[in-house]
Amino acid sequence: MNKEVSQQVAGNPQQLVLDDQLLGLHSVQNARQLGGYRIGRKTVKRDRLLRSGALSRLVPEEAEMLHDRFRLRMVYDFRSEVERLAAPDRLPDGTGFEVLGTSLTDIRLPETIELQDIGSIVSYLLENADKPWLKKVCAQLYDKVLLEEAGQQVYRRFFESLTALPDDVGAVLWHCTQGKDRAGCASALLLAVLGADRNLIVQDFSLSAMYYAPMVAQLSVRTVEQRNVVQTLIGANVCLFEATLDSIDRQYGSMDGYLSRCLGVTEGMKRTLRARYLE
16 A cells, blocks of 8 residues: 655654554454654654454454554444444453444445445445435534534543553554544544644544545446445545534534533543653
């Protein structure tokens, strides 16, 4: 892959390179870290803050790597109950686990389609790309995750739990199914808590779009509606994500206002997490 995005930091462009952030896991999709990002005069510590897709296919040797190299101690699972039951996580020995389940969309798949059957799911989405209900799902994807109360409750708990962990706990990992939407929003919020500006938050989100770009490119689309569905539900729609960030700014004045009023993130919690994860 080795693709990169540029983040401007005080006139000094910081190159975010996808390969630099990947964890080297081949059995887990979009597994990468926030380590190495510059935030002001600080840098996010390497190998401490990890994000990924589901761990349901984690192979033993990679579970061992998470345990030994990253000292993984805590996993947060943002998937819904249906997703978790269909594909239970495989966890390294000694790893804590907390369910922070929330639904990404209101899509109800036909009973004939299994949740693990990605090909059938993609075909179903393409067949229904021009339907008003699917257009609505795509248009409101990140609004549902970040602006509805159910999602806010989940992220509120995420920060309460993360702050309460011991400082020497080792690495933490959060994930959803593809590691791009619910996990991507968690990453965006955590970066904001650590003091990142919008540019870095968007560039980190864009790495998911880069990761899934080869998969998106392989799909045959015939209409604008199909392309939008694929870019949003199979890939990561950066423009849509930024539109939700704009909504946050309009409704709450800033990301800080959102973090405080909706998620209960206090200045003390910010100091704790910045002391733990920045150097």
